[in-house]
Amino acid sequence: MxxxxxxxxxxxxxxxxxxxxxxxxxxxxxxFPNDRLYAVENGPSGYDPAAPAWVTKMKFTVLAAIPAIAAIRTRLHDATGVLSAEAPGRPAFAGRLDDAAEAQAFADWLTATLPTDDLRGPLRVMPSRGAFRFMDxxxxxxxxxxxxxxxxxxxxxxxxxxxxxxxxxxxxxxxxxxxxxxxxxxxxxxxxxxxxxxxxxxxxxxxxxxxxxxxxxxxxxxxxxxxxxxxxxxxxxxxxxxxxxxxxxxxxxxx
CATH class of the missing domain: 2.40.33.20 (PK beta-barrel domain-like)
Structure with missing residues (x-):
């Protein structure tokens, strides 16, 4: 078939x-290329970037736990490595998630954008390493x-x-x-x-x-x-x- x-x-x-x-x-x-390169930790997840290993998706900011994520529009620009993000009623964000300071700025932007009740702890952008990806x-x-x-x-x-x-x-x-x-x-x-x-x-x-x-x-x-x-x-x-x-x-x- x-x-x-x-x-x-x-x-x-x-x-x-x-x-x-x-x-x-x-x-x-x-x-799949450039898929699930990053995940945003929603409170401590146990994921260690130095020794990447699978962690349940519920430790991260995902739709299953936070529907409001769907209202955010993100785009990774291949030519520059910059991630842009927009959300209703919020200033836009742009930054490289492979830069520690800009990754933290994105986490802070998300903290101010997502419903407070859905946040279990500090948000942190986690990078994949090597062949590892944040797959379900x-x-x-x-x-x-x-x-x-x-x-x-x-x-x-x-x-x-x-x-x-x-x-x-x-x-x-x-x-x-x-x-x-x-x-x-x-x-x-x-x-x-x-x-x-x-x-x-x-x-x-x-x-x-x-x-x-x-x-x-x-x-x-x-x-x-x-x-x-x-x-x-x-x-x-x-x-x-x-x-x-x-x-x-x-x-x-x-x-």
């Missing part, structure tokens, strides 16, 4: 704005969402769900709904790269937040369980052979 890439997104700061791309180079054994799952290298599955869920719920709720890297058209849930361990082509399906993605409360309004408006996790008897939507894959992926490229599913 062959589909095609309808959208490509990265999330340079965990929990914050998805950034659309036209093309990306996937590398064997690596995470320690082995969730690249995430793929089947848009037909989202439409089927939307129909069951009687609402139109924005696929960006699911914060995937690659969004695919042309597959039958939910076929991806049976592909664990199987090989596939993703553009010009080869990949192996690691596992389906178990969804959390982040999907319940509208990415435009920043309102927790639909119980997506409950709907998945009620209509399908599981809480899966999307798949993680591991890249086994490097290659480029662009908009419109084929994504060939396992037979």
């Amino acid at each position: 062959s589909g095609h890439v309808a959208a490509i997104y990265r999330h340079p700061v965990k929990g914050f704005t998805p950034e659309g791309l036209e093309r990306v180079e996937l590398r064997a054994g690596e995470n 799952h320690p082995l969730g290298h690249v995430s793929i969402l089947n848009l037909a599955s989202v439409r089927d869920l939307s129909a069951k719920m009687g609402v139109e769900l924005d696929p960006l709720r699911f914060r995937a890297n690659l969004y695919v058209e042309g597959w039958e709904p939910w076929v991806e849930n049976a592909w664990e361990g199987k090989d596939m082509m993703v553009g010009w790269a080869r990949a192996k399906v690691y596992k389906p993605i178990v969804r959390c409360a982040a999907t319940e937040v509208d990415p435009t309004s920043a309102v927790r408006d639909h119980e997506v996790v409950r709907a998945l369980h009620d209509h399908y008897g599981q809480m899966l939507c999307g798949i993680y894959v591991h890249v086994t052979a490097s290659g480029a992926v662009g908009l419109g490229d084929a994504v060939t599913a396992p037979e």
